Amino acid sequence: MDLFEHQAKELFARYGVAVPAGRVAWSPEEAEEVAAELGTTVVVKAQVQVGGRGKAGGIQLAADPAAARVKAERIIGMDIKGHKVRRVLVEEASEISAEYYVAILHDRAGKGFLAMASSQGGIEIEEVAAATPEAIVRVPVNPLVGLRPYHVNQLVFGAGFDQRARKGAAEILTRLYDVLLGADCTLVEVNPLVLTADGQVKALDAKVSLDDSSLFRHPELEELRDTFAVDPQEQAAKERGLNYVKLDGWVGIIGNGAGLVMSTLDVVAQAGGKAANFLDVGGGASAETMAAGLEVILADPKVRSVLVNIFGGITRGDLVAQGILEALDRLGDRVRVPLVVRLDGTNAAEGRELLAKAPSEKVVSAPTMLEAAAKAVELAGAGGEGA
Amino acid sequence: MAILVDNHTRLVVQGLTGREGRFHALRNRDYGTKVVAGVTPGKGGQEVEGIPVFDTVAAAVTEAGANTSLIFVPARFAVDALYEAVDAGIQTIVHITENIPVLDMTRAYNYVRARGATLIGPNCPGVISPGKANVGIIPGEITHAGPVGLVSRSGTLTYQVMYEMARAGVGQTTCVGIGGDPVVGSNFIDVLRRFEADPETEAAVMIGEIGGDEEEQAAAFVAEQMTKPVVAYIAGFEAPPGKRMGHAGAIISGSSGTAAAKAEALERAGVRVGRNPTDAAELAVAAVKRG
Numbered sequence: 001m002d003l004f005e006h007q008a009k010e011l012f013a014r015y016g017v018a019v020p021a022g023r024v025a026w027s028p029e030e031a032e033e034v035a036a037e038l039g040t041t042v043v044v045k046a047q048v049q050v051g052g053r054g055k056a057g058g059i060q061l062a063a064d065p066a067a068a069r070v071k072a073e074r075i076i077g078m079d080i081k082g083h084k085v086r087r088v089l090v091e092e093a094s095e096i097s098a099e100y101y102v103a104i105l106h107d108r109a110g111k112g113f114l115a116m117a118s119s120q121g122g123i124e125i126e127e128v129a130a131a132t133p134e135a136i137v138r139v140p141v142n143p144l145v146g147l148r149p150y151h152v153n154q155l156v157f158g159a160g161f162d163q164r165a166r167k168g169a170a171e172i173l174t175r176l177y178d179v180l181l182g183a184d185c186t187l188v189e190v191n192p193l194v195l196t197a198d199g200q201v202k203a204l205d206a207k208v209s210l211d212d213s214s215l216f217r218h219p220e221l222e223e224l225r226d227t228f229a230v231d232p233q234e235q236a237a238k239e240r241g242l243n244y245v246k247l248d249g250w251v252g253i254i255g256n257g258a259g260l261v262m263s264t265l266d267v268v269a270q271a272g273g274k275a276a277n278f279l280d281v282g283g284g285a286s287a288e289t290m291a292a293g294l295e296v297i298l299a300d301p302k303v304r305s306v307l308v309n310i311f312g313g314i315t316r317g318d319l320v321a322q323g324i325l326e327a328l329d330r331l332g333d334r335v336r337v338p339l340v341v342r343l344d345g346t347n348a349a350e351g352r353e354l355l356a357k358a359p360s361e362k363v364v365s366a367p368t369m370l371e372a373a374a375k376a377v378e379l380a381g382a383g384g385e386g387a
Numbered sequence: 388m389a390i391l392v393d394n395h396t397r398l399v400v401q402g403l404t405g406r407e408g409r410f411h412a413l414r415n416r417d418y419g420t421k422v423v424a425g426v427t428p429g430k431g432g433q434e435v436e437g438i439p440v441f442d443t444v445a446a447a448v449t450e451a452g453a454n455t456s457l458i459f460v461p462a463r464f465a466v467d468a469l470y471e472a473v474d475a476g477i478q479t480i481v482h483i484t485e486n487i488p489v490l491d492m493t494r495a496y497n498y499v500r501a502r503g504a505t506l507i508g509p510n511c512p513g514v515i516s517p518g519k520a521n522v523g524i525i526p527g528e529i530t531h532a533g534p535v536g537l538v539s540r541s542g543t544l545t546y547q548v549m550y551e552m553a554r555a556g557v558g559q560t561t562c563v564g565i566g567g568d569p570v571v572g573s574n575f576i577d578v579l580r581r582f583e584a585d586p587e588t589e590a591a592v593m594i595g596e597i598g599g600d601e602e603e604q605a606a607a608f609v610a611e612q613m614t615k616p617v618v619a620y621i622a623g624f625e626a627p628p629g630k631r632m633g634h635a636g637a638i639i640s641g642s643s644g645t646a647a648a649k650a651e652a653l654e655r656a657g658v659r660v661g662r663n664p665t666d667a668a669e670l671a672v673a674a675v676k677r678g
Contacts, residue, residue, distance in 0.1 A: 106489060108569045108599050108636075111496050126641070143494040144501075184490055213635060214488035216463065245630050258567060258633025259541020259596055265625035266646075267663050275625060280633045313526035313546045314414075345529060345550055369547070370665055 001210045004047045006089040007224050008206035011183060017175045018168070018202045022091020031072035034090040035065040041093040044071040048083040051124060056080045061093055094204060098162050099192035100169065101125055101136075102155070104147070104176050106186040106211075113141040113180070115173065117155035121192035135159075147177040168201025169193060183221060184214030233277075233299055240292040242279060249274025251376050252297035252306035252337070254290070256281055256315065264309045267369060273377035276303045286319075287326030294327055298334060307376035308341045309369055317343045317351030325358050338379045340364045342372035389516030389561045390536070390581040390588075391479055391507065392420075392455060396520045399424040399447040399477070401468045402459035403435050407483075411459065411524050412438065418521040424451035444468075444475035455479040457513070457522050465509065466491045473504045481522045482508035482572065486635070492570045499572060506572025510635065512542035512564035525562060533558025534675045536582035538575055539594035540567050540601075540634070544622060544664060548594060551668035557675060560588045567634030569598070575605035583613050590616045590674040592667065593658075595649055597623035598637045602649035610656035616674040617658045620667035621646045 003011065006024040013019055021038060024047065025031035035042045046058030053059060058080050062068035068090060078085045099121035107114040118136045120128045128135055137158035139151050152170045161169050176188045187209040194204045215222040237244030243258070247265070251273045255261035258280050265275040277297060281289045290308075297303055310320050320343060328335055339362055343351040355365050364379070366372035398415065402408035403425025413436060416422040422438055424447035431442035441447045444456065456477045460468040465484040472480045480499070487509050499506045507514055513523010518532040524542075530549040537559050539545040545564055552558070563578045565571050575593055582588045591613075595602040602621065609617050624646040626632045628639040639645050650660045659674075661667025 106493060106569075111493060111570060113493075142497060143490070144497050181490065184488055186489060211489045212631075213462070213486045214490070217488075243633050245627075245632060247625070247627065255543075257541060257543025257546075258637060259539070259544035259594070259622050260547060262541075262596055262622040262626060262632050262637065263544055263547075263620075263664055266622060269625050270662065278626075278630075278632055311543050311547050311550070313529065313543065314524065345546060346526060368665065370663060 001212055001215070001225060002049050003208040003210065003224060004049065005045065005206055006047055008208040009203070011179060011208060012203055012206055015175050015179045015182060017172055017179065018200065019206065020091040020094055020202055020204065022089055024087055025072060025090050026087045028069045028072040028076065031088055031090050032065045032069035035062060035068035038090070038092050042068050042090050043093050044068055044075060045089045045091070046075045046078060046080060046085040047087045047089055048080050048085055050081045050083045053080050058085065094194055094202065095197040096194045097197050098165060098195040100159065100161060100165065100194070101128070101191045102169065102173055102176065102193050103187065103189035104173070104180050105188070107140065110140055112143050113147070115139045115141055115147060115151055115155055117159035117161070119160045125191060147174065162195055164199055165195040165201050172201060172203065179208070183208070183218060184211045185209060186211050233296055236299065237279070237296045240296065242281065242289070242293055242296060244296055245278040246300070247275050247277050249276045250302050250304045251380050252276045252300070252303040253309070254279050254281060254293045254297065254306065255309040256311060260309065260311055264307065264369065264373070267373040268307065268377060271373045271377040273373070273380060276300055287323040287330070290323045291327035291330045294331055294335065298336065303337060304380040305337050305376045306339045307372055308339060309372060310343050312343065312345035312348055312351070314346070316346050317348035318354060321351035321354040324363070325354065328360055328363065335362055338362055338364060340366055340372050340376040340379065342366045342369055344368070388585050388587045389519050390578070390585050391505070391516070391561060391563065392514050392520040392522045393516050394519050396455045396522065397421050397423045397451070397453050398455050398457055398522060399426060399444060399451065399453035400457045400459065401426045401444065401472065403427060403438060403440060404430050404433070405459055408459035409435055412457070415457070415521050415523070418527045420520040420522060424453050444471045444477065448475045448477065453477065455522065456481070458482045458484060460484060462486045466495050469495050469506070470498065473499055473502050478504055480504060480506045480572070481511070481513050482506060483511060483513060483523060485510045487568065489569055489635070492568065496570050496572060507563060508566040508571060510568040511566030511571070512545065514561060514563050516561040517558055523564065525564065529553060530562065531558040533560070534587065534589040535559045535671050536585065536588040536591040537562040537594070538578040538582070538591065539564055540596050540636070541594060541622065544594050544620070547664045548592060548620070548668045548671070551665055552671055555668070555672040557672045560585060567636050569636040574601045576608045579605060579608060579613060579617070583615055588615065590618065590671060592618045592671045594667070595619065595621045596634070596637050597626050597632065597639050597646050598644045600643065603652040606652040606656035606658060609658055618661065618667055618670040618674055619653045619658045620661045620664055621649045621653070
């Protein structure tokens with residue numbers, strides 16, 4: 001889960017990472033209030049989880065509260081690369097004399113942490129990595145050792161930080177490591193970290209990714225998710241405990257096991273269709289889960305057929321078939337598109353027999369995954385989206 | 388021969404008295420695995436269908452001679468269970484639990500490696516050496532012993548490929564589910580290296596998916612160090628970037644970790660990549676029938 005800039009800065013402040021004074025505002029009026037409280041020239045910053053908002057006009061200076069209100073009016077509601085701006089961060093403007101980059105992240109490939117610094121701050125780090133990779137200092141940190149003062153020295157000296165910035169940057173790096181561990185982050189990134197004209201070092205921007213598997217021990221961070229814009233179907237699926245991701249095709253997919261479902265999306269594409277979603281019902285595939293899954297999928301008006309792809313391992317195929325029939329019974333007329341069911345593995349023959357005996361003309365049985373995909377694509381009709 | 392688990396496996400199940408632990412431990416025993424102990428703190432002295440329960444893994448090792456552990460402990464206690472197994476001297480640990488905090492697992496990974504123990508998982512279906520031992524939740528009845536080694540990040544896809552190979556009459560030496568998390572104890576290379584060294588394994592199948600770079604690293608390993616044929620299947624060509632597809636580790640970050648890049652790297656390394664699970668199973672069957 002990625003935090004918004006203002007949320008990340010609130011988290012930073014709790015750990016003593018220096019950030020500019022400021023606060024989130026959900027309306028132009030609120031932006032004016034915050035600017036009045038700060039009593040200085042402010043920056044009004046669009047809060048979106050996408051890069052390039054500066055170029056899109058999402059960051060503007062305001063000399064007084066009235067100006068802050070006008071700028072916020074312009075920014076709230078703006079569409080930045082498909083992300084609608086619903087709130088702004090209003091904070092004191094800084095007079096910048098140097099811009100740096102620092103980050104600490106979970107390094108999946110290195111099985112540890114990676115701390116990074118660069119004196120090329122303020123631009124996308126991917127651009128720096130492509131143009132001048134030597135300008136980024138990378139220091140691997142063994143998680144059993146932790147971030148040590150010598151690591152920090154390697155970063156601030158190695159990246160050639162101005163000597164006025166070294167002490168402040170070192171302190172911020174140390175505290176960012178505390179944030180990483182304390183809040184279970186997979187990434188803490190500051191770009192830019194700035195040295196101001198009066199010699200202060202501050203995090204002017206903030207990016208934080210939290211580990212979803214750790215949120216159980218951070219209920220206060222989990223709550224931040226409530227302010228995110230979510231797809232209504234993804235929300236409904238989550239409430240039913242389903243593992244669902246919305247996609248933009250027209251063949252609904254239900255399967256058991258993440259790998260098998262991913263593979264099903266691919267096979268549908270190979271057959272000329274496009275999946276409307278990813279939905280893993282896990283091991284059980286009970287009537288309740290099947291009904292909940294079908295309900296979520298059928299709520300998407302683009303769906304024109306549904307492919308149910310179940311491999312019975314420990315779960316028996318006959319029980320899965322029963323689950324499907326019960327789900328159909330429960331949903332009745334709401335099942336408005338054909339259902340192609342592929343059952344394989346343990347007790348699959350018995351399961352297929354149960355389906356064959358059922359009177360529903362909406363259910364088509366297919367013996368293999370490939371045949372089922374072809375059938376589901378065929379029943380969805382030719383011509384793809386909108387046809 | 389087989390790898391990781393076999394007739395010498397003496398299994399302790401951490402979390403034996405829980406619903407899942409009990410169900411699968413008994414299935415593993417029915418399959419023929421020597422399940423010698425269970426561990427649940429506070430329940431030492433009890434037994435589950437004749438399997439003695441101990442309070443600590445150390446006791447299961449000294450009193451029941453356990454050498455392999457299967458962990459079914461809930462996520463918030465699961466890392467502690469792992470450290471306990473390592474410190475008790477268990478050499479092979481199969482960790483089934485899902486949703487373990489990634490930073491906890493990262494620290495544990497480094498500890499386990501430093502101690503020289505072998506960890507499979509977490510968030511994995513386990514390991515089966517058909518006809519010898521089944522440690523985990525893989526349905527033993529859909530496979531049989533044969534010459535192919537199988538290693539996979541996904542459970543049901545593994546079953547799918549095993550099942551299709553079985554229909555063609557080809558079984559496996561060992562099937563290893565390495566798990567769907569971003570940090571797992573053993574990667575493709577660790578397992579492929581064992582298959583390369585195992586005299587009974589004639590060919591290997593690897594089933595990968597989006598996220599991370601383990602498949603790309605495995606491709607380089609195959610090109611440089613493997614003499615046996617390797618077949619692969621990669622899932623997730625249709626997965627959009629930035630979305631987690633069920634497994635915590637199945638996510639395309641920026642432009643890295645795509646299925647296309649993985650399949651390409653493997654093909655460049657001389658690995659035959661199946662277009663779908665059926666195709667991969669057929670390639671695996673052909674690899675051993677030809678040779």
